[in-house]
Amino acid sequence: MNMRITCRKCMSCGAWMDARSVRCIRCGHASLEETDIPLEGEVLQYTVISVPPAGYEMHEYSYVLVKTDAGMVVSGIMHVRPEAGERVRGKMEKGRCIFVPQN
C-alpha cells in the first residue's frame, strides 16, 4: 500500500505542484524535481459531501485538503469528519488518496 505521493518541486522557488507539471506554477521555471513525499500533514480545510456523484459507493464522506509536512497540498477522502488543523496520514488506494486521523 503506497503511503507516499509523487509530486514535483520547483528547484528555483520551492513551489510544489502535481506530477504532471513541466513548468513551475508560481515562477515558470522549468527545473522541476520529481519527489515522493509522505502522505502526512494537517487538514487545511474540509467539507462533508452528502450528495455523492454517480458511481460512488459511499453515502457520505469528507473531502479534504491536506497540507503535507513537505509543503505540498493534496486532496483526499476521509471516512470521518475531521477538524481543520487535525493531523492525518494517508495512503493511495485504487487511485484515491484516503486519509485517517494520525492518532
Next chain:
Amino acid sequence: MVGAGHTPFGRGSSDAISLMIKASMAAIEGASLSPEQIDHCFYSNAFGFTENQIHAGPVINTAIGAADTPSVTIESACSSGSAALMEAYAHIASGLADVCLVCGGERLLHLKTPEATAYFAMGSDYAVEGTNGATFPGLYALMAQEHMRRYGTTSEMLASVAIKNHQNALNNELAHIRKSIGMSDYLESPYVAYPLRLYDCCPFSDGAAALVIAEERVARRLNSELVQLVSCARAGGPAALNQRDDLTSISSARVAARQAYSSAHVGPKDIDVAEVHDCFTIAEIIATEDTGLFPQGEGGRAAAEGLTSIGGKVAVNPSGGLKAKGHPVSATGIAQIYEIYRQLTASAGKRQVDGAEIGMAHNVGATGGSCTISILRRMR
C-alpha cells in the same frame, strides 16, 4: 448588441439543439436580420455529448437556413457561453466579421442528480479532485469554509444571497425557480456539502440564450435600442484548489475584472447592475469582492445588509442569477448578457434597476480555472 433571445429556463420539452434554434432565431429576428446575414456563428453546448451530439454549429445553422455560414462550438465549462461571446467580440473588433451570432444552450434535466453531479465534476482537475470524490458543491464548500473562517461570513449571510435571488426571480418570467424563500426555509434545507445547503446551490436547468452583436456602423443601421459591449476580458487560473494560494478569491476573476475595467475606462463604482456567477451563494459573495464591488471579506455583510438588492448600492443578479433563474451551463454566460441588455434598454419590467447605464457580467468556468468579465453600456 443588436438582438437577444432567451428561452424559458427549467425543464425543457425539447433537446438542446431545438432550444438553441429557438433562442438564435429570436435574437436574429430581434436584430431585424435574416440568418444568412450573419457572418459567423459561435455556439456552446458543453453537455451535448450527453445527448449524443457534438459539433452543434452545423446542425443549428442547417436548421435556420444558414448551412453555409461558418460556425465553431466552444467549451469552457460553465463559462462556455461567455467564451463564445469573447470570440465573437474578437472577430468584430478585429474586422474579421461585421455581424456575429452567439448562442449557448443545454439540456441537463434528462440526467439524474448523481449522474449530473458526476458530469459536472469533470470540469474540475479530474485526476486531482474528481477521482478523490470532489463534487462542485464540495469544492465551493471548501471556499465557503475558508471564507467563514477568515472573514466571519455566516450561514445567514449565505442565506441572504439565496433569499434575494429567489425574490428577484419572482419577477423574471423566464426563471427556472419562481418561488420565494425565507430564512427558515433556508436553514431547514438539507446539507449538500457542508456548510452548503440545498438552497445554497443553483439548479441544473434546460434552456438557451442567444445574442447578435455587430460592428458599430452596422449596428446603428439595424436597431435603435443599442447596447455597447465596451469590454470583454478573459483570464485563467489554476484548475485545482490545491494549487491556489487563496481559497477565498478567484484569481482569474480578479485579473479579468482589472482588464475589463481598464479597457472600458470605468471602475467598480460606475457599475449600476451586475450579473455574477452565483452557482452557489458563496460564489456570489466572492464574485462581488473579486470584481471590486465590495472589499475583500465584505461581500457577505453587503448581501445581508441589502446593498446588493435592487435599489441597493449595486443591484446584483436582478434576473435571479444562476441560483433561481437557473443554470443551463452553456447558456448561462449569454443569459447574463441578455439580462444586462434588458436592464440597459429599460425593458426588464418589475425587476428594472432605475437609471441603469453601465452593467457588468461575471461568468466563471468551474471553480475559476477560467473567467470572463464583460462590461456593457447603454448607447445614446
